[in-house]
Amino acid sequence: MEFKTVLTVCPYCGCGCNFYLEVLDGKVIGTIPCKTSPVNEGKLCIKGWNVHEFIQDPDRLTMPLIRENGSFREAGWDEALDLVASKLKKIKEQHGPDSIGLFASAKITNEENYVIQKFARAVIGTNNVDHCARL
Amino acid sequence: MIEKVIERVKELLEGGEIKGFVGLCNKNGHTAPYLFTEVAELDHLVVGDFQNPGDARYPLNKLLIDLYRAYPEEKFGVLVRGCDERGLNDLYVWNQLTPKNVVAVGIPCPQELADACGCPKPYPDNSVAEPIAEGAEAQDLIRMEALGVKERFTQWMEVFSKCIKCYGCRDICPMCFCKECSLELDELIPRGEMPPEIPIFHLVRAVHMAGRCIDCGLCNEACPVDIPLRTLYKKVGDIVYRKFNYRPGFDKGKSPLNVLENK
Numbered sequence: 001m002e003f004k005t006v007l008t009v010c011p012y013c014g015c016g017c018n019f020y021l022e023v024l025d026g027k028v029i030g031t032i033p034c035k036t037s038p039v040n041e042g043k044l045c046i047k048g049w050n051v052h053e054f055i056q057d058p059d060r061l062t063m064p065l066i067r068e069n070g071s072f073r074e075a076g077w078d079e080a081l082d083l084v085a086s087k088l089k090k091i092k093e094q095h096g097p098d099s100i101g102l103f104a105s106a107k108i109t110n111e112e113n114y115v116i117q118k119f120a121r122a123v124i125g126t127n128n129v130d131h132c133a134r135l
Numbered sequence: 136m137i138e139k140v141i142e143r144v145k146e147l148l149e150g151g152e153i154k155g156f157v158g159l160c161n162k163n164g165h166t167a168p169y170l171f172t173e174v175a176e177l178d179h180l181v182v183g184d185f186q187n188p189g190d191a192r193y194p195l196n197k198l199l200i201d202l203y204r205a206y207p208e209e210k211f212g213v214l215v216r217g218c219d220e221r222g223l224n225d226l227y228v229w230n231q232l233t234p235k236n237v238v239a240v241g242i243p244c245p246q247e248l249a250d251a252c253g254c255p256k257p258y259p260d261n262s263v264a265e266p267i268a269e270g271a272e273a274q275d276l277i278r279m280e281a282l283g284v285k286e287r288f289t290q291w292m293e294v295f296s297k298c299i300k301c302y303g304c305r306d307i308c309p310m311c312f313c314k315e316c317s318l319e320l321d322e323l324i325p326r327g328e329m330p331p332e333i334p335i336f337h338l339v340r341a342v343h344m345a346g347r348c349i350d351c352g353l354c355n356e357a358c359p360v361d362i363p364l365r366t367l368y369k370k371v372g373d374i375v376y377r378k379f380n381y382r383p384g385f386d387k388g389k390s391p392l393n394v395l396e397n398k
C-alpha cells in the first residue's frame with residue numbers, strides 16, 4: 001500500500017493555485033486545495049477541483065495528431081514540428097508575415113512566453129502576438 | 136499536546152495495531168494531509184494549527200474512507216477533533232466506515248476556535264488530553280434568526296447569487312459520500328449553466344446535509360465567495376434535532392433519515 005499527497009500547481013490557468021493530488025497505489029484519486037497556500041487559501045474553481053479526473057482522462061491527447069483527409073492520425077514530434085514549420089514558412093512566403101499570429105499561454109513560464117514573442121517578432125517578423133485569454 | 140499525539144501514534148504503529156495513521160504533516164513549509172506508516176516520519180506530524188488554531192484542518196475522514204474502500208481489511212488511525220469524531224460516529228451509522236477498522240486519536244480545541252466555530256462540543260471523547268474549552272453558541276445563527284423573514288431572505292439570495300458553482304462545498308465535505316450526487320442531476324441543476332439557479336442549488340445541498348452535517352465548517356472555508364454555508368447547515372441541523380431529536384455524530388443508533396436501514 002502506498003498513499004501520497006503531492007503538492008502541485010494547477011495546470012489549468014495562470015492563477016497558479018496550489019493543491020494536493022491524492023495518489024493511492026500509483027493512481028491519482030483526488031484533489032484537495034492547499035489551505036496554507038497564499039495564492040488560493042484552500043479554495044479552487046471547478047476546473048481545479050477536477051484535475052485528478054482530466055489528467056487521467058482517456059480522451060486526453062498524449063501525442064501530436066496530424067489531420068489527413070478529414071481525420072486525425074497519430075504522429076511523432078519531429079514529424080509534427082516539421083510539418084508546422086514548413087506550413088508556416090509557406091504561408092509567410094505567399095501571404096506575408098502579418099498573415100500569421102501567435103497566442104502565448106498563461107500556463108507556461110515567463111521565459112517560455114518571452115521565447116514566443118521573440119519567435120513572432122524575430123523569426124516570423126510580425127507583431128501579431130497575444131495572450132491566450134484573447135482566444 | 137503534539138507530543139502526546141506522537142506518543143500515542145508511535146504506540147499504535149510500533150504495536151502493529153494500525154497499518155497507518157491518517158494525519159497532518161509539515162512538508163515544504165505547508166501543512167499536508169498525510170498517511171504515516173513509519174515511526175521516523177512522526178517528527179513531521181502537526182495538528183493543523185498553522186498561523187491560527189485549526190486554520191489548516193483537512194477532511195481526514197474522507198481520506199480514511201478512500202483507504203477503507205481500497206483496503207477494507209486494514210485498520211487505520213486518524214487524527215480527530217470534536218467535529219471529526221462526530222463525523223466518524225455518523226459515518227459508522229451510514230456504513231461508510233466500521234469502528235473495528237478505525238482508531239481515533241483526538242485533540243481538544245481551544246476556546247478561541249470553539250467560539251469561532253460556534254461549536255457545541257469542542258473536544259472528542261477519544262482524546263490524548265482533557266478538554267480545554269467549553270461548548271459555544273452559534274452566534275452567526277442567532278444573529279441571522281434575529282432578522283425578519285424578508286430581510287433574511289434578501290440576505291441569503293444576495294449571498295447565493297455570488298456562487299461560482301465550483302462544487303467545492305460538496306467536494307471538501309467529509310460527510311458527502313454518495314456515488315451519485317443530486318447536484319449533478321441535469322433535471323435539477325442543468326450542466327453548463329452559470330450562475331446556478333438560486334436558491335435551489337444551495338437548498339438541495341442543505342436538505343441533503345440534514346441529519347448528516349457534523350458542523351466542521353470545512354465547506355465554509357472552501358467557498359471562494361464566502362457564502363456562510365455553515366450557518367445554513369447549522370439551521371438545517373437544528374430543525375432535524377427539534378423534529379427528530381437526533382444530532383449527527385452525537386446520538387448513537389440509526390439516523391431517522393437513514394431510510395435504507397428501515398426494517
Ligand code: SF4
Nearest residue numbers: 217218244249252254
Ligand atoms: S467544530 Fe471547530 S471547535 Fe468544534 S471540534 Fe471542530 S474545529 Fe474544534
Ligand code: SF4
Nearest residue numbers: 308348349351352354
Ligand atoms: S460543515 Fe460543511 S463540510 Fe462539514 S459536514 Fe457540514 S456540510 Fe460537510
Ligand code: SF4
Nearest residue numbers: 298299301302304358
Ligand atoms: S463552495 Fe461556494 S461558490 Fe462553490 S459551489 Fe459551493 S456555495 Fe457555490
